[in-house]
Amino acid sequence: DQYTAASVGNLRAALDEARLTADDRDASEGQINAAYSSLAEAMSSLVRKADKSELQTALGKAAEILSDTSKYVEESVEGLAAAADAAQAVYDREDADAAEVGTAVKSLVDEILKARLMGDVDGNGTVDSADSAEVLSAAAEAQTLDEMQSLAADVNGDGAADSSDAAEILVYAADFR
Numbered sequence: 001d002q003y004t005a006a007s008v009g010n011l012r013a014a015l016d017e018a019r020l021t022a023d024d025r026d027a028s029e030g031q032i033n034a035a036y037s038s039l040a041e042a043m044s045s046l047v048r049k050a051d052k053s054e055l056q057t058a059l060g061k062a063a064e065i066l067s068d069t070s071k072y073v074e075e076s077v078e079g080l081a082a083a084a085d086a087a088q089a090v091y092d093r094e095d096a097d098a099a100e101v102g103t104a105v106k107s108l109v110d111e112i113l114k115a116r117l118m119g120d121v122d123g124n125g126t127v128d129s130a131d132s133a134e135v136l137s138a139a140a141e142a143q144t145l146d147e148m149q150s151l152a153a154d155v156n157g158d159g160a161a162d163s164s165d166a167a168e169i170l171v172y173a174a175d176f177r
Contacts, residue, residue, distance in 0.1 A: 004095040007047040014042035050101035055091050058108045059084060065115050073151045076116040083111040119169040121145065121153045121161075128173045135166040 014035075021027050021035035062084040069077050090096045090104040119127035121134040135153045137143045139162045145153060153161035155168045 011042040050098040132166040132169040
């Protein structure tokens with residue numbers, strides 16, 4: 001159960017061939033050495049199944065985000081569904097090896113980390129009064145927001161990050177939504 005079915009299949013085939021060779025009283029030394037080498041190669045080529053627990057956790061987080069993308073800046077979750085689908089395909093494959101699982105985890109986590117909550121202007125993963133203060137500071141032209149900050153700040157979707165967005169962020173931060 002610890003190894004992929006393909007590598008176990010190769011070992012079984014080599015073992016069967018080695019048994020046949022061992023039972024053959026007329027087997028030459030070359031046949032015996034070839035069977036031994038084949039068996040040794042199959043044993044050393046066993047591939048462990050990957051631990052998919054990290055991938056499962058990442059898939060759960062992706063599903064949580066994808067269940068309500070309206071909470072996120074649209075551009076920040078554009079590639080998440082495709083990455084989740086690709087990661088799910090790896091997760092579903094019984095014979096996925098550690099390298100494949102690792103690549104799937106990395107790709108999916110990279111997309112998850114891009115997800116930006118609407119109202120999370122400072123990008124710290126929470127919507128709070130500090131985000132509202134950043135919007136007000138930008139509205140007063142005391143600071144400039146980058147493109148992702150502006151998209152996250154425009155919670156009312158009117159195309160501008162202004163005091164009405166700052167007020168909505170405070171409402172959200174106070175859990176009135």
